[in-house]
Amino acid sequence: MSALEQIPQPGSTGFAGLRVCSFESRRADDMRSLIERAGGVATVVPSMREVPLDQNAAAFVFADELFASRIDVIVLLTGVGTRALAEVVESRFDRTQFLKTLQRCVIIVRGPKPAAVLREWLVRFDHLVPEPNTWRDLLATIDAHVPVSGKTVAVQEYGKPNEDLYRGLQERGANVLPVPVYRWALPEDTRPLADSVRATIAEQFDVLMFTSAQQLHNVLDVAESLDLRDAWLNAARYGVVASIGPTASENLVEAGLPPDIQPEHPKMGHLVRAAAEQARIVLARKHRA
Numbered sequence: 005m006s007a008l009e010q011i012p013q014p015g016s017t018g019f020a021g022l023r024v025c026s027f028e029s030r031r032a033d034d035m036r037s038l039i040e041r042a043g044g045v046a047t048v049v050p051s052m053r054e055v056p057l058d059q060n061a062a063a064f065v066f067a068d069e070l071f072a073s074r075i076d077v078i079v080l081l082t083g084v085g086t087r088a089l090a091e092v093v094e095s096r097f098d099r100t101q102f103l104k105t106l107q108r109c110v111i112i113v114r115g116p117k118p119a120a121v122l123r124e125w126l127v128r129f130d131h132l133v134p135e136p137n138t139w140r141d142l143l144a145t146i147d148a149h150v151p152v153s154g155k156t157v158a159v160q161e162y163g164k165p166n167e168d169l170y171r172g173l174q175e176r177g178a179n180v181l182p183v184p185v186y187r188w189a190l191p192e193d194t195r196p197l198a199d200s201v202r203a204t205i206a207e208q209f210d211v212l213m214f215t216s217a218q219q220l221h222n223v224l225d226v227a228e229s230l231d232l233r234d235a236w237l238n239a240a241r242y243g244v245v246a247s248i249g250p251t252a253s254e255n256l257v258e259a260g261l262p263p264d265i266q267p268e269h270p271k272m273g274h275l276v277r278a279a280a281e282q283a284r285i286v287l288a289r290k291h292r293a
Contacts, residue, residue: 018043018280022210022287025200027051027219029191031272035215038273042280047209049200051219054163055189056088063092066158066183070105071097075181076155077110079142080129082162083117088185089160090125103127109158110150114142118160136249136270139169146176153177163188163218188218194226201227204239211244211283214263215272217255224259237261244286246279248272 020043028035029050039046066089069075080086093102103125111129113119115137122129131149133142146152157173158181159166170180191197201223203209214220227236240261247253247263249270256263264286267274 019045019211019283021045022283023047023208024211024213024279024283025049025204025209026213026215027197027200027223028213028215028272029053029219035213035272035276038276039213042276044211044280047200047203049196050191051197051222052188052216053191054084054186056092056186057184060092060185062182062184063089064096066181067093067097067102069156069158069181070102070109073108074156075109075158077112077150077152077157077178078106079112079114079157079159080118080122081114081160081166083121085160085162085185086118086121089183092185112142112145112150136251138250139166139172140250142169143172143176146173155179156181158183160185162186188222190222190225197223197226198230201230201232201236204243205232205235207239207242209243210287211246211279212240213246213275213279214252214256215248215275217252220252220255220259220261242290244279244283244290246275246283248275 019039022044024039024044025047026035026039027049029052032048032050036046036048066075090099090102106127111122112131112133113122113129114133119129119132131145133145152173154177156179159169161182161184164187165182165184170182173180204212223236224233227233237260244265245256245261245263246265247256249266253263253266265279265282267278
């Protein structure tokens with residue numbers, strides 16, 4: 005039965021049996037539950053894993069500069085990265101002193117997850133970047149509240165450098181200190197991801213759901229290794245592509261796979277809800293075309 009034939013009649017709600025593939029890794033069980041509760045047939049294929057850097061030299065440079073009072077602004081981009089940074093620093097320095105020293109700086113958190121970590125540690129932060137928490141929103145927050153000309157800004161990286169953010173900070177006169185803590189890697193077992201690539205090409209999914217930009221990059225890497233990149237992209241365009249927010253959407257557009265659905269708030273629950281409400285309409289329109 006084709007995807008079009010499976011589209012529920014008007015008046016039905018949710019996915020109503022549409023086949024949804026998510027590439028969520030860390031919260032795979034939560035994602036599966038959300039999709040199934042919304043009436044979808046869920047396939048959740050972990051596409052990435054967070055791997056601590058073998059050499060944490062940059063984190064120790066950050067710590068040395070921090071204790072020497074040579075850092076003016078600290079930007080924390082992710083909750084996981086914030087915890088990982090602390091774990092690295094605390095392997096050489098006293099935790100209490102580290103947390104106390106952090107508060108000498110202006111602290112900017114990109115979203116609620118690093119904010120929650122700091123609240124847990126009883127460490128104040130000065131500015132919370134508003135949704136959708138993109139690097140552009142971060143720069144807008146800096147423009148509004150934190151003059152950085154001539155100042156050193158340490159940025160906790162999340163997986164890979166954000167060159168657009170660094171360029172924007174440098175254009176504002178900042179001295180940027182990148183602090184890589186972990187990187188994104190493919191899962192140790194890539195066979196499920198390879199199977200999902202083939203299943204997409206075989207039109208076994210109606211909806212593809214991305215909760216981060218790196219998920220797309222890893223899917224494309226696996227598809228490329230199978231010599232199926234173009235075939236996967238063509239098949240993906242035939243279905244519904246749902247993106248959690250602007251950063252993931254920008255990467256999807258750059259790859260030639262513009263998203264059909266993006267929720268108002270970049271959260272997993274909002275993404276599933278928006279996809280459940282809109283996927284059947286999008287799919288019907290695409291198949292009519």
